[in-house]
Amino acid sequence: MTVVEADFAQREEDKRALLAAGMEGARTQAWIAARPATVSGFEADRHAYSRYWELGRELLESLPRPPARNEIQRRAAARLLQGGRETRQRFMAAHALDVYRALTDDLRAFVRVERLVVEAARLVPGLCPTADQVAAEAQHKQGEKDGIEIDQGIFCHAVLARPDTGMHLCHAMLLPRVEARQRLAELEATGKVDLKFAEVERIGKASYVTLKNPRYLNAEDDSTMDPLEIAVDLALLDPATQVCVMRGGHVEHPKYKGRRIFQAGINLTHIYYGKIPYMWYVRRDLGWVNKVMRGHALETISPDEVTGETHEKLWIAQVDTFAIGGGCQALLVTDYNIAGADSYMTLPARKEGIIPGMANLRMWRFTGDRITRQAIMYERGIPSDSEAGRMIIDKIVPTEQTDAAVAEAVEGLTSSGVVSARGNRVAIRTGQEPFDLFRRYAAVYAREQAWCHFSPALIANLERHWNAAQRKM
Numbered sequence: 409m410t411v412v413e414a415d416f417a418q419r420e421e422d423k424r425a426l427l428a429a430g431m432e433g434a435r436t437q438a439w440i441a442a443r444p445a446t447v448s449g450f451e452a453d454r455h456a457y458s459r460y461w462e463l464g465r466e467l468l469e470s471l472p473r474p475p476a477r478n479e480i481q482r483r484a485a486a487r488l489l490q491g492g493r494e495t496r497q498r499f500m501a502a503h504a505l506d507v508y509r510a511l512t513d514d515l516r517a518f519v520r521v522e523r524l525v526v527e528a529a530r531l532v533p534g535l536c537p538t539a540d541q542v543a544a545e546a547q548h549k550q551g552e553k554d555g556i557e558i559d560q561g562i563f564c565h566a567v568l569a570r571p572d573t574g575m576h577l578c579h580a581m582l583l584p585r586v587e588a589r590q591r592l593a594e595l596e597a598t599g600k601v602d603l604k605f606a607e608v609e610r611i612g613k614a615s616y617v618t619l620k621n622p623r624y625l626n627a628e629d630d631s632t633m634d635p636l637e638i639a640v641d642l643a644l645l646d647p648a649t650q651v652c653v654m655r656g657g658h659v660e661h662p663k664y665k666g667r668r669i670f671q672a673g674i675n676l677t678h679i680y681y682g683k684i685p686y687m688w689y690v691r692r693d694l695g696w697v698n699k700v701m702r703g704h705a706l707e708t709i710s711p712d713e714v715t716g717e718t719h720e721k722l723w724i725a726q727v728d729t730f731a732i733g734g735g736c737q738a739l740l741v742t743d744y745n746i747a748g749a750d751s752y753m754t755l756p757a758r759k760e761g762i763i764p765g766m767a768n769l770r771m772w773r774f775t776g777d778r779i780t781r782q783a784i785m786y787e788r789g790i791p792s793d794s795e796a797g798r799m800i801i802d803k804i805v806p807t808e809q810t811d812a813a814v815a816e817a818v819e820g821l822t823s824s825g826v827v828s829a830r831g832n833r834v835a836i837r838t839g840q841e842p843f844d845l846f847r848r849y850a851a852v853y854a855r856e857q858a859w860c861h862f863s864p865a866l867i868a869n870l871e872r873h874w875n876a877a878q879r880k881m
Contacts, residue, residue, distance in 0.1 A: 425487045428480050521581060584644070727801065740774065752797070756873075
């Protein structure tokens with residue numbers, strides 16, 4: 409079948425599916441006729457593709473919400489969504505650089521990824537959902553959404569897949585946030601900044617970044633996203649801080665009352681109820697996690713290890729109780745990990761139905777390929793005080809002595825100076841995970857996580873393994 413024949417066949421299938429669902433013939437025909445068959449110049453395509461996407465959106469909105477659709481209506485919705493996604497992929501394959509240049513003043517301005525997708529929706533209507541459209545979808549459970557945020561994944565993948573635009577976006581995400589610069593004087597004056605769901609406190613020569621989400625055992629969710637990144641920024645910016653520490657706050661759950669918990673991973677209850685937006689994943693791993701790994705980028709210099717420069721510090725992780733999911737991922741970017749003897753690590757991503765951030769890129773360097781696959785694909789738990797655990801954890805101490813052990817490590821590191829710390833970190837990273845390798849992985853992650861986040865399998869997994877339907881927000 410030729411390309412022309414395939415295109416004609418698809419249009420006919422689309423037409424039959426939409427008409428069978430009771431859609432108006434004239435509007436259906438207008439959408440089918442508007443489907444661009446090829447790409448040409450950016451300006452012409454910007455208008456032609458936008459018209460097709462907007463007509464498709466209007467038809468989709470004429471259907472009942474997903475839970476109320478019958479099988480015929482579900483098939484029609486699938487045709488509308490698939491047509492939009494296929495053409496967005498084609499558009500971005502041809503015009504990612506054009507779009508990115510327009511949004512960043514020809515790569516002279518740094519725009520964070522969460523703002524970039526919003527501005528893309530304005531520049532090329534229909535390319536990404538608008539902020540209002542995403543907010544409207546967020547009112548529904550995850551299993552009751554159309555997955556319009558997958559379009560953001562298509563966009564992010566295309567931008568990250570190019571070395572020029574991808575490196576520029578990664579650079580933008582490594583810059584200190586404005587909010588952190590605004591609070592830096594407070595940290596310098598008082599030694600502490602409380603951001604509700606996270607805090608940073610300077611104790612001696614170290615800044616302690618503490619995740620605080622006690623109701624959910626220090627899980628990460630949309631409420632922790634900004635506070636945690638700002639806290640990491642402040643620790644890196646503070647001129648009096650030589651070493652940074654990451655830890656979890658105390659919780660009040662009866663089972664763990666009065667104990668610290670390093671982290672419980674992503675908030676699965678919030679995923680189930682549709683309160684974790686897709687962009688959360690991209691922001692997290694291009695943001696605070698990568699800042700712990702690489703430090704801050706400088707605006708005028710590339711953060712690439714070979715040709716550029718960064719401002720970075722040593723990070724110590726204090727692992728109390730457990731490091732689940734994202735908590736385990738964090739241990740793969742810190743420099744020295746201290747854990748209580750009863751603590752453990754897990755990466756239950758397959759059971760949850762998502763990709764565990766950058767763990768697929770990093771964990772095998774610590775534990776080898778087999779243990780990595782067992783942890784990610786088959787839910788292998790890793791006690792900190794075990795042969796596999798000691799491949800990630802540097803020091804095991806009695807459960808009640810983690811605070812003291814971290815303080816001792818800070819004293820040991822800073823008493824002899826940390827001048828060579830940056831050089832050694834950069835040298836190790838150059839061999840293990842150079843910036844361009846990270847960028848390439850991030851492109852794949854952005855695409856694949858979008859599909860995972862809106863997969864029916866994710867909902868089934870949460871109901872089967874998490875009893876999510878019975879949990880309350």
